[in-house]
Amino acid sequence: MNQFKALLLKEYKEAFRDKRALMVAMMMAVMAPVMIFALSKTMIKELVETPPIYVKVSGAEFAPKLIKQFKDENILLFADVPSEDKNLWHERNIEITIPETFAKDMIAGETIDIVLRTDYSDKAMNAPLRRIKDEIRNYARSIGYKRLLVRGVDIRLLKPVNLIEQNTALPSSNAMFISMMLGLYLLMAAFMSGLSVAIDSSAGERERNVLEMLLCQPVSTLKIVLAKLVGASTIAIIGVVLTLVLTSFSVGFVDLTKIGATFSLDAFTIAALIILLIPICFFASALQLFVSFQAKSFKEAQSTVSMIIMLPAMIPVALMFIDDKPKWLDWLPVSGQSLLMEDLFKGLPVDWFLVMATSLVTIAITIALVVILSIRLKSEKVVLALS
Amino acid sequence: MIEVKNLHKTFKVGKNVVKALDGLSFTAKDGEITGILGPNGAGKTTCLRTLYGLLTADQGSVVIDGIQVAESPLEARSRLGIFPDKFGLYERLSAYEQIDYFASIHGMQGDVKKQAIEQVLIDLEMQELAHRKTLGFSQGQRMKVTLAQALVHQPKNFVLDEPTRGLDVMSTRILRNYLAKHRDNGHCILFSSHVMQEVAALCDRVIIVADGKLAAEGTPQELCDLAGEKLLEDAFVKLIGSDEGVAA
Numbered sequence: 189m190n191q192f193k194a195l196l197l198k199e200y201k202e203a204f205r206d207k208r209a210l211m212v213a214m215m216m217a218v219m220a221p222v223m224i225f226a227l228s229k230t231m232i233k234e235l236v237e238t239p240p241i242y243v244k245v246s247g248a249e250f251a252p253k254l255i256k257q258f259k260d261e262n263i264l265l266f267a268d269v270p271s272e273d274k275n276l277w278h279e280r281n282i283e284i285t286i287p288e289t290f291a292k293d294m295i296a297g298e299t300i301d302i303v304l305r306t307d308y309s310d311k312a313m314n315a316p317l318r319r320i321k322d323e324i325r326n327y328a329r330s331i332g333y334k335r336l337l338v339r340g341v342d343i344r345l346l347k348p349v350n351l352i353e354q355n356t357a358l359p360s361s362n363a364m365f366i367s368m369m370l371g372l373y374l375l376m377a378a379f380m381s382g383l384s385v386a387i388d389s390s391a392g393e394r395e396r397n398v399l400e401m402l403l404c405q406p407v408s409t410l411k412i413v414l415a416k417l418v419g420a421s422t423i424a425i426i427g428v429v430l431t432l433v434l435t436s437f438s439v440g441f442v443d444l445t446k447i448g449a450t451f452s453l454d455a456f457t458i459a460a461l462i463i464l465l466i467p468i469c470f471f472a473s474a475l476q477l478f479v480s481f482q483a484k485s486f487k488e489a490q491s492t493v494s495m496i497i498m499l500p501a502m503i504p505v506a507l508m509f510i511d512d513k514p515k516w517l518d519w520l521p522v523s524g525q526s527l528l529m530e531d532l533f534k535g536l537p538v539d540w541f542l543v544m545a546t547s548l549v550t551i552a553i554t555i556a557l558v559v560i561l562s563i564r565l566k567s568e569k570v571v572l573a574l575s
Numbered sequence: 576m577i578e579v580k581n582l583h584k585t586f587k588v589g590k591n592v593v594k595a596l597d598g599l600s601f602t603a604k605d606g607e608i609t610g611i612l613g614p615n616g617a618g619k620t621t622c623l624r625t626l627y628g629l630l631t632a633d634q635g636s637v638v639i640d641g642i643q644v645a646e647s648p649l650e651a652r653s654r655l656g657i658f659p660d661k662f663g664l665y666e667r668l669s670a671y672e673q674i675d676y677f678a679s680i681h682g683m684q685g686d687v688k689k690q691a692i693e694q695v696l697i698d699l700e701m702q703e704l705a706h707r708k709t710l711g712f713s714q715g716q717r718m719k720v721t722l723a724q725a726l727v728h729q730p731k732n733f734v735l736d737e738p739t740r741g742l743d744v745m746s747t748r749i750l751r752n753y754l755a756k757h758r759d760n761g762h763c764i765l766f767s768s769h770v771m772q773e774v775a776a777l778c779d780r781v782i783i784v785a786d787g788k789l790a791a792e793g794t795p796q797e798l799c800d801l802a803g804e805k806l807l808e809d810a811f812v813k814l815i816g817s818d819e820g821v822a823a
Contacts, residue, residue, distance in 0.1 A: 194679030198668070205667040397663030401721075404627040405680045406653035568630055 192411050199389060199419030209384035213423050216377045217430035221438030223373070228366055228442040238262045241316040242269040242277040247286035254286070254327050261323050280313065282306045282320070297335070367533030368504070370435060371526060374428060375500035378465050379472040381427025383493060386420040386476035391489030394481075409565040413558050417473055424469035432458050460538055464525050467550040471521050472496075474557040481561060482570075518542055521550040576763050577603040577626065577732055581635035584621055584787075595621040596632070597787035603780075605731070608754060608764040610778035614815055618787040619767055620660050623736055627657060640731060653681060656730035658738045662721045666710040670701065670720045673709065674727050681728035695727045700749055714741035722750065733757070733764045739773060751777055771808040781807075785815040 203209060244266040248255050258264070269277050285303040287293070293300045302324060306313060333343045393399045402412060436453035475496055480489035504526040507513065517523045524546030532538060564570060584596040595618045603609035613619045624630045626637050628648030637644040637651075644651040665673055674695065678688045696702050701719050704712070709720060718741055726733065733754070739747050754764055754777065768774050774781060775795045783790040783798070791798055791814045795807050802810035 190682060190684055191680055194676055198665070198672075198676045201672065202665060202667045393663075396666070397661045398665060400629075401657070401659055401662055403629060404652060404655075404657045404659060405677065406649045407680050408649065 191407055192415060195407070195411055195415035196418055199415050200422070202389065203385045203419050203423055206385065206388060209388060209423070212384050213381035213427040214430065216380050216427050217434055220370070220373050220377065220431045221434040224366060224370055224435055225438045225442060227369065228439070231366070232442065238319065240264050241282070241319060242266045242273070243282045243284050243320065245284045245286065247288060247290065250288060250290040251286045254324075257327050258320075258323055261319065263320060263323060280306065280310070280316075282313070282316065284320070294331075368508075368530070371529040371533065372501065372504050374431060374461065374465060374529070375468065375504065375522065375526065376497070377427045377431045378424050378468045379476075379497050379500045382420040382422075382424030382469065382473045383476060383497070385423045386416070386473050387480045387486065387489045387493055389416045389419060390477050391480040391483050391486045395486045403565065408562070410558070410562040413477065413562045413565065416477055417470065417554075417558060420473035420477065421470045424473055425466060428465050428469060429462060432461060457532060460532055460543075461529065464528055464532075464543060464547070467547045467554070468521065468525055471550045471554045471557075472500075474554045474561075478557045478561050481565065519545050519549050521546070521553060524549070576605050576640060577734075577765055578638040579622065579626070579635075580638070582622060582625060582632045582637070583634035584618075584625065584630065584632050595787055596625070596635075598635070599784060599787060599789055600635075601782045601789055601792060603732075603763050603765040605763045606758060606761045607779040608758050608766055608777055610774040610781040611765060611767040611784060612769075612774060612781060612811055613767075613784035613790075617784045617815075619784055620736070621787075622784070623660070623734060623767070626734060627655065627659075628652060654731050656725040656728065656733045658722055658725045658733075658735040660736045662717075664709040664712065664717055664720055667708065669706050669708050670712075670716075670723070671696075671705040673720055674724045677724035678727045683728055691727050691729065695723045698749075698753055699723050700746075715743055715746055718742055719746065726753075731762060733762060733766070735764070735766050737768055738766070739768060739770065747773075771806070771811065775807045783811060783814050790815050 238261065241263045242265070243258070243263060245255065248265060255265070266277060283303070283305040285305070287300060287302075290300055304317075304320060304324075306317070308317070333346075336343050336346070393402070403409070432453070436458060439453055476493050479492050479496060483489035483492055500522055503522045507517065507523060507526060510517075513527070518527055519542075524542070528539070528543060528546065579599060579601050582596045582599045584594075586593045586595055597618075599618065599622055601609075601611075611619060611622075621630065625632050626639075626644065628644045628651060631645060639651045640654050642651045642654070665676075668676070671692065674692050675688070678691060683691060696705055699719050699722060701716075701723065704716055704719065709717065712720065718738065722735075722738060725735075735754075739750060742750065751773075754766070758764055758779070766774075766778065778795060780793065781795055781798055782792050791801060793801065798814065799805060799807060799810045802813040804810040804813060
């Protein structure tokens with residue numbers, strides 16, 4: 189125990205004095221809240237506000253009331269576009285054609301064809317198009333209703349069925365996107381924060397010729413690996429906790445209810461997330477140590493380990509595309525935690541059995557990695573690679 | 576006491592088979608400084624790594640104070656103070672912290688550890704260095720720290736692989752006196768070097784290794800007599816190059 193304490197203390201001293209490694213860990217934590225804050229702000233702006241839309245209307249003079257209604261809803265004529273946005277709206281090229289016979293047909297009660305022409309496949313056009321169509325429909329409907337009213341017809345006749353839409357998705361898809369980003373980010377933080385420490389204490393020590401001296405000492409390789417694992421994981425855990433605390437603080441500055449989000453980072457959610465992510469921190473550090481101990485140089489370790497970082501980014505994204513998820517995905521490291529985090533963000537009750545199951549599997553794999561690594565460190569191949 | 580008995584070791588490098596040790600045997604006794612000499616590639620480092628328990632011999636054994644290294648490497652290592660061929664320092668730790676780290680690995684704690692560290696710092700005259708971070712240390716200063724961490728636990732057996740390279744005259748003398756004092760206290764010291772005057776001045780017995788085998792063994796004077804030379808350097812060249820030397 190005395191030996192392990194000494195090994196661990198040395199790992200901590202080295203890790204906490206390594207400014208570069210600490211900066212990487214803290215950078216992840218500081219960037220998260222900024223990103224979530226900016227993302228939420230833009231999303232709220234896009235969804236709640238009605239930014240101006242500039243439309244090329246030909247025959248605007250034939251339907252002044254329609255144009256006025258457009259204007260009230262911030263749908264403006266292309267002639268009024270400010271010079272800095274001119275190119276953008278020229279490219280978007282939304283054209284509305286009002287026929288010359290508009291006023292005459294209106295009086296005669298004929299159907300008027302207004303043409304809306306643009307590239308419908310462009311996703312950026314979805315919101316402007318929806319607003320334009322809604323306005324034209326509203327305009328047409330209000331005239332229709334008036335026509336019926338003056339003829340003494342109850343306009344309710346036009347609405348035999350009233351559809352009441354109730355969205356039970358918890359929370360709305362937009363908030364879901366934010367929480368998904370946070371989930372992904374937390375997994376990344378678990379993998380990234382301890383990375384420099386893991387590489388430095390394995391491949392770095394080998395390159396600085398201190399590993400051979402350590403291997404000559406009367407200490408088991410298992411203790412050496414465990415001390416290094418705990419050292420790197422501690423930094424990873426600090427990174428994750430800091431990310432969560434700072435994010436919960438920054439989310440408080442945005443009113444997510446505006447976009448129907450029930451997304452909140454209360455104490456319970458934070459605690460549950462930390463419980464979920466601690467095994468992942470150990471797993472990530474074990475994986476990084478495993479790979480970098482076997483690399484021939486610091487540089488080789490860096491390039492191999494950077495591939496491992498893809499893991500937390502790839503798995504949750506891949507999961508999004510699998511509709512019918514096989515049960516075993518709930519149990520595996522990274523995918524299990526990712527799915528549980530998704531439930532947590534949706535506000536669903538936490539399935540503690542699954543939390544335990546995926547944590548146990550993650551810990552079991554971590555232990556296996558540690559044991560295999562400690563055996564490999566005894567092999568002659570590793571010793572011979574020292575010189 | 577370190578007993579090396581009939582060590583054999585071969586390595587496969589690609590398609591080539593290299594015989595690093597070919598039946599090497601020798602004994603380094605307590606209360607003696609045993610010098611181990613050999614040209615580059617003679618098998619010294621392989622022999623020492625087998626002695627630390629890092630490599631396993633194909634045949635033969637190493638026994639340290641009656642403990643078989645192959646069977647209980649950790650117990651055997653606890654009786655060794657090792658100054659390896661390649662060494663490095665933890666650059667974010669101070670010299671004191673490094674020595675403390677190795678003392679703790681050897682199971683020392685509390686006041687005993689503190690006193691042992693103070694003692695080794697005094698013995699190697701490095702109190703001034705103690706609380707400085709080792710980043711930027713000169714070669715000689717780095718050697719001293721490595722020596723101190725190898726010897727802080729007062730091991731019964733010292734295994735020092737070229738411990739004087741890079742040391743200035745003053746530091747070499749300090750080390751020589753340190754080793755002589757410990758020899759007189761009954762420690763077993765196995766010492767490799769390429770500096771013949773040093774070996775001649777310091778070692779009680781010299782082992783010459785060539786091609787993974789024992790080429791010759793004896794006091795420096797005996798080796799000179801055996802080769803019919805006045806200087807150990809000439810005797811060494813003659814002994815590793817002639818069959819007569821191997822036969823002797």
